[in-house]
Amino acid sequence: MTVNATYYAGGTGYTPADMMQRDADWISPGVLSSGDLVVAQTATASMNITVSGAAQGQTGGNAWLPNGYRVFNDSLATLGISAADTTNPRIDLVVIVIDTTVNPYVPQLKVIKGTAAASPSVPALPTGFVGIALAQVRVNANATSITSANITDVRAIAGLVSQFGGEKIASSLSELNNDRIYNCGSTSGTNAYTITNSDITAYADGLTVRVKIGNSSTGASTLNINGLGAKTILDTLGNPIVSGGLKAGLPYHLCYNGTNFIVLGKGGGGDATAAQILLGKKATVDSGQVTGTLDLTNLVTGNIKSGVKINGVSGKASVVDTSDALATAAQILSGASAYVNGIKIDGTIPLMGDEEFAGWRRASLGIASVDGRIHLAIPDGYYNGAGNNGLQGVFYDDANFNAGNILNGVTIAGLTGSATIETLGGHSSASGTFVLTTGDYTVQSVTLSFVPTVVIVYYQSSWSGAKTIWASTFGGTTSSLRDTSTPGTSRATLTVNSNVVSLKLDTSQFGATYSWVAIKI
Structure with a gap:
């Protein structure tokens, strides 16, 4: 048995297979990004497709193939699609591969033609080709062009192989992608x-x-x-x-x-203005940060109307609405004050005190007096009824207003008169009639309000037309009334007894109406 090692100190050399195996151990097949080796229709739909490309290291044409092959397509490539079947559709497979059936190996972009069928399948890579699928192209029966709708992207993104933590990293990357x-x-x-x-x-x-x-x-x-x-x-x-x-x-x-x-992450919000935010406080609203200018320094009990509560502060009992008050200075006592529509007003009405008579003030005559009424003009001021005997008012002086100028028994404005006709410079008098009936010797009398000094009785004779007059003497009490036509005949007797004057017939046939006048001289 032989144990081999690669990439160790003292090693004599490494083959491409060593490097490819290292990459294959760590990197799973796939394009480097979603922008690499993108399959698309041609600018004008045709029976061709394009595959994106770019210089190595730039997004557009990079991929890792199985077994550690690293490939890239350096420019946009155009690949042809075989003519469509006249009866059934098929699915072609677009791939990037290494052809290992030739030596040296050849990297290439290739369209693997599928088999037409009512339900076509995706073709497999031919033997000897190592690569990855980029897209499936559905070629419908009798199709004359390929559009984006016929192309299905099947690219995988290269990553780490699962046995070396690729699954964990892929999961983490997936989570990161989700976030x-x-x-x-x-x-x-x-x-x-x-x-x-x-x-x-x-x-x-x-x-x-x-x-x-x-x-x-x-x-x-x-x-x-x-x-x-x-x-x-x-x-x-x-x-x-x-x-x-x-x-x-x-x-x-x-x-x-x-x-x-x-x-996300929007701080605050709303439509408040600086004037609606407390002085010196800051808030973030829709228009940005705002510094408040609302000054509530004067929000104290004494500035709030009774019965009203503002921001938790109750009004003062003495603070009331005076907007409906109508008083003027001339309607308020001097020394007193009142508030009218929020303004303090000092009164100017004088308090009327004593003037010669406790609690009473002197008045003057107003417009001309009429029968039964005297018009007085009273001084402006307040009369509180605290004068003499709890009464207060006005008085008017007139030297002629006295009992001696008022007829005895007559009361004017509470003053009873004592004047008589004599004290007023005149003479008391009275007059009347006695009706004496023929044959009636009854005495007829009248009581006067004074004791007369002269009584005159006369009558008009019905047959002679003569007027008979008798005048009493001062202090006289009785006298006979005689007709001037028959001086010797007494017709009636006049009696004056103090203030009682009486008359009776002396001769029965001389019944008549006798007139009398009594005078006190």
């Missing part, structure tokens, strides 16, 4: 944003992209990737995007949740 953030560049449009990324072929829950917004949002927004359909963009809290919610020139991470794209 991959696809860089999609700048968006087009406003609100209805569109982007492209060839690595994204479908929307999947958890798909995350990085985009730079081309135009700021002006309202609710959507994102459409590669024409797969517009999906609503929501902010971190699941709310629709608002005007300014997405800023032009700024990058955003958007994650698809199976229904909508959600903005």
